[in-house]
Amino acid sequence: MGVRVLKSGIMTTVQDLGRTGYQSQGFSVSGVMDVRSFKIANLLLDNPENEAVIEFTLMGPTLEFTSETIIAITGGDFQPHVNGNPVKMYTAIYMKKGDILSFKGCRSGSRGYIAFSSYLDIPVVMGSRSTNLKCGIGGFKGRRLMDGDLIMFRIKRRYLPYFLSRSLDLDEFSSDEVTLRVVMGPQKSKFTKEGIETFLNSEYTVTSEFDRMGCRLEGPFIAYKDTSDIISDGIAFGAVQVPSHGKPIILLADRQTTGGYAKIANVISVDIPKLAQCRTDQKIRFKQVTVDAAQKLMLKEEKEFSSFREKIYTPCKEVLECRLVAKRIGKLFADK
Structure with a gap:
C-alpha cells in the first residue's frame, strides 16, 4: 500500500538529488530545489541519502495513508497537521492506516519536503526518480502530482533505529x-x-x-x-x-x-x-x-550533518537503561 493524494497543493512533485550525466543530451538535472532540507528529511528517517521525497511549493498537499509508515517533514514552516492535530516539523512522525496529513499554511520559507520510511515506489529513469516536467519523464508519470493519485510504497518499514531524539530543533528560514x-x-x-x-x-x-x-x-x-x-x-x-x-x-x-x-x-x-x-x-x-571559501563552507555543512547524525542515532536514556537491565538479567541467569 502507500499514500493517496486527496489535494495536490501547488507544484507537488517527486524529487531526489537529480538526473546527472545527461545534460550533454539535453536533459535537465532536475532534483530538489533545497538540498539541505531534503537531506535532513532522509536523515531523520535513517533513509539512504538520495531516497526520493515529495516536494511542494507555497501550499502543501493533503495525503491519506493507506498503510503504516513513518514520515519526516522539513523545509518551510507549513504548519503540518495529522487528523486535524498539529505535528512538529523536523521530526519522525508515525502514520497509521487511514491517517490524513494536511497543511494549514506557509509561515516561513516557500518549499516543503516529505520523506517516507517505506520508500516511494517510483521507477528509476536514467539513474533518478526525479520528475523532469519539461521532458515528461521520471517521478510519478512524468508530471506533478494530482488529486486522486496513489503512490505505492516499495517496502514495509514501520520502525526506526533507537534515537536520542527523533527531531531537530531548527528554524531555517526567518530572515527578511x-x-x-x-x-x-x-x-x-x-x-x-x-x-x-x-x-x-x-x-x-x-x-x-x-x-x-x-x-x-x-x-x-x-x-x-x-x-x-x-x-x-x-x-x-x-x-x-x-x-x-x-x-x-x-x-x-x-x-x-x-x-x-x-x-x-x-x-x-x-x-x-x-x-x-x-x-x-x-x-x-x-x-x-573565493572558491576556497566556498569549499570550506561546504565542508562545514557536512560536519553539521555529521553532528545531526550523532544526535539522532545515539541511544536514548530509556534504551540504555533497558539494555542495562537486560544485561543484568542475563548475567543473573548466567550465574545460576
Whole structure:
C-alpha cells in the first residue's frame, strides 16, 4: 500500500538529488530545489541519502495513508497537521492506516519536503526518480502530482533505529533579507567594473517569475561592456545570468542545459537552499567569496550533518537503561 493524494497543493512533485550525466543530451538535472532540507528529511528517517521525497511549493498537499509508515517533514514552516492535530516539523512522525496529513499554511520559507520510511515506489529513469516536467519523464508519470493519485510504497518499514531524539530543533528560514554568497562567474570580464560593483553592492527583489527553472530579480541595471550575449555553454545550479535588460536571473533545478547569456557569478552550493525558500518581494544581496571559501563552507555543512547524525542515532536514556537491565538479567541467569 502507500499514500493517496486527496489535494495536490501547488507544484507537488517527486524529487531526489537529480538526473546527472545527461545534460550533454539535453536533459535537465532536475532534483530538489533545497538540498539541505531534503537531506535532513532522509536523515531523520535513517533513509539512504538520495531516497526520493515529495516536494511542494507555497501550499502543501493533503495525503491519506493507506498503510503504516513513518514520515519526516522539513523545509518551510507549513504548519503540518495529522487528523486535524498539529505535528512538529523536523521530526519522525508515525502514520497509521487511514491517517490524513494536511497543511494549514506557509509561515516561513516557500518549499516543503516529505520523506517516507517505506520508500516511494517510483521507477528509476536514467539513474533518478526525479520528475523532469519539461521532458515528461521520471517521478510519478512524468508530471506533478494530482488529486486522486496513489503512490505505492516499495517496502514495509514501520520502525526506526533507537534515537536520542527523533527531531531537530531548527528554524531555517526567518530572515527578511537574504545574503547569497557567490563565486564570480566565467564571463565576469563581459561586465564593466561599475557593473560588477552594482551587482555586489545593490539590493535586489525576488519577482513573481520564480519557479523550479529560475528566479528573476528586479533591481539596478548591471552594466556590460559590449553585449551580454555569448556562445552558448553549460549552466550550473545557481548560475547568475544577466541578459541584455541588465537584471540578474538565477538558474535553478529545472534550468536549461546551456545558455547564451553571460554569467556574472554562481551562487555557492550551501546558499542555494536559502534562495529556494525565498518568496516574491523578498530582498536579496550578493557577497563575493573565493572558491576556497566556498569549499570550506561546504565542508562545514557536512560536519553539521555529521553532528545531526550523532544526535539522532545515539541511544536514548530509556534504551540504555533497558539494555542495562537486560544485561543484568542475563548475567543473573548466567550465574545460576
